[in-house]
Amino acid sequence: MSVRRLADQQPDSFAFSKESEELVTFWLNKYPEAKKASAVIPMLWIAQKQEGWVSEPAIQHIANRLGMPRIRVYEVVTFYTMFNLAPAGEHLIQVCGTTPCWLRGADALKEVCASRIGKKGAVRPDGKFSWMEVECLGACSNAPMVQISNKDGDEYYEDLTAESLGALLDDLEAGKAIKAGPQNGRSCSAPEGEPKTLTDTSLYDGSAAKKIKLPNAANDRAPAGEADQKPTKAAKPVSKTKPTPPKLVKEAVAGGASPKLFDQPQGQKDDLTRIGGVGPKIEALLNEMGVFHYHQIASWTADEAAWVNARLKFKGRIERESWIAQAKTLSEAN
Ligand code: FES
Known part of the structure; x- marks a missing residue:
């Protein structure tokens, strides 16, 4: 993950579409002229959403628009793995390989991707899928997980097994909608199955609360909990x-x-x-x-x-x- 280079094959030019230009204007208007370089990440993201990846001409175009040296934009785009430096498949599978996901079975997910899609970073010949490994995506409590990016957005699919990831790929192949979130039936990051802790109902109805006497309370002050009687x-x-x-x-x-x-x-x-x-x-x-x-x-x-x-x-x-x-x-x- 540490070395990220631009793709060997690059297009001749890049231009924002009319719709993308509206978004670019929105972001540029957020910053004073002297600070317009602050829009570099949004502009790279808009370019990626338009093309599916960030090409060298796109980097040059954005550097020119923001008055930045090209190397500065290059540094940003190669640092953040959310920017694709080469064309991606229609569905880009990003497998988290960081420790919690790895301990919970990320290797099995990578094997599914390798067998169903092919080499890491390459687009499957039919253009349908590509996959890559990424660092922690912040959903460790639902490890292992992947993020899938496509025209519908960028969604997390969590609590995966090799079987459930395979089923998701089957549905995407068939053009079916897939449901984001945990794939094992639990809600968000709630405990699997029945709750196992904090199950005493008296914790929630107030009956477990003990009356206390404040050490420095004034003599005429009623103890806590008796205020409504006296x-x-x-x-x-x-x-x-x-x-x-x-x-x-x-x-x-x-x-x-x-x-x-x-x-x-x-x-x-x-x-x-x-x-x-x-x-x-x-x-x-x-x-x-x-x-x-x-x-x-x-x-x-x-x-x-x-x-x-x-x-x-x-x-x-x-x-x-x-x-x-x-x-x-x-x-x-x-
Ligand atoms: S380690 Fe995978 S989401 Fe954090």
Whole structure:
């Protein structure tokens, strides 16, 4: 595989077809003029798809188009085995001979190719087939495998035996369509037959998951897995607006209806500063007004909120900052 040379017999000239030119334009437009050499591999591939192989005139043509020395294009085309340096058969069989495929029977596949097609690299006299050996094609888990290139594309045929490769060649000879992928019935690279590992169904229904207690968890945090049974203390909602300290208007103010107020807290008073938009000064005013608990705020009607808004000289701030919804969340988590 290390020495790849151009074919002895070469055509006189090369030109991209109209369809190929459209593809070439597509690729050239991807790169700035000074970097157009980046299109060398796509252009070589387009030439190969058009002719079935990359001839010396094609190399020269591409070098001229890209402003590259011919030797640079030659280096690329001889490095990558995906480029055919000589005419190929209608179906080009590329047998992977790298270690995993070799250990799994690639030699037997090569024997099938040699007996059915002929010498490696040569095109069968009827032009139907040619074959070559390539390095790892990245499908080692489905070794041994071949890639077959023809007018329909480039497809992998995996998990092969001498018999199954022979059957594929029979179908191609007969002009029948063949199915790409594993030839032993398995799906992709799934285990052959029944699954042999990770078969415990509890791995998938959550029953095997163990509850854990986080070592540095806050005292008031429920152990993992119990969060849905025990409400945790809600995090303080974030307020984006900086509250301006208001003044409590003690005299009667028009509008709204007074909410339920207390002379003093009913037991432990709540930390109203956990409501986004309520700072220590507003909390003091609410307390002075007779509001000490989340559940008081959570129960405010629109009229009652308007009453509080008016006394704190707020203009709809309670609604804007969703105090009532926040208070409900905090009250439920209490
Ligand atoms: S070794 Fe054959 S596909 Fe990787």
